[in-house]
Amino acid sequence: MISNKTQSESTQSTNNSPAYKESLTVIDNRSGETLELKITDNSINATDLARIKDQNGEVLRSYDPAYMNTICCTSSISFIDGDKGILEYRGYPIEQLAEKASFLETAFLVIYGEIPTVARLQEFKTQVMSNA
Numbered sequence: 001m002i003s004n005k006t007q008s009e010s011t012q013s014t015n016n017s018p019a020y021k022e023s024l025t026v027i028d029n030r031s032g033e034t035l036e037l038k039i040t041d042n043s044i045n046a047t048d049l050a051r052i053k054d055q056n057g058e059v060l061r062s063y064d065p066a067y068m069n070t071i072c073c074t075s076s077i078s079f080i081d082g083d084k085g086i087l088e089y090r091g092y093p094i095e096q097l098a099e100k101a102s103f104l105e106t107a108f109l110v111i112y113g114e115i116p117t118v119a120r121l122q123e124f125k126t127q128v129m130s131n132a
Contacts, residue, residue: 028052028060077110090114104128111121 019033022039026049035051035079037044050059064070078113097106101115108116108124116124
């Protein structure tokens with residue numbers, strides 16, 4: 001049974017300055033137009049760049065060779081940092097789950113967001129087995 005949960009380091013910066021905003025200001029030097037992009041989870045939505053257009057009305061696109069700085073989603077279920085070798089489910093390191101949790105405990109964690117109590121795990125096992 002798993003008991004200790006770890007938290008991944010947040011990459012989001014904090015600043016208590018009253019003028020601080022979670023945004024990025026972009027200036028199009030071709031037109032002088034200024035655009036403010038919202039920052040969420042330390043990321044901008046690349047489709048927001050389509051609000052910037054050239055003199056012919058063509059939208060600005062972003063190019064990320066080999067997807068080196070692109071995320072496909074954000075998740076409360078899993079966290080992956082391949083450079084640091086981190087894989088977590090709901091804040092629990094995969095190594096800890098592999099060593100100390102059963103498949104059904106891990107499945108319960110992924111589905112419900114918490115490690116089950118002994119009684120809840122037995123209930124879950126019965127439910128799963130009745131549908132097998």
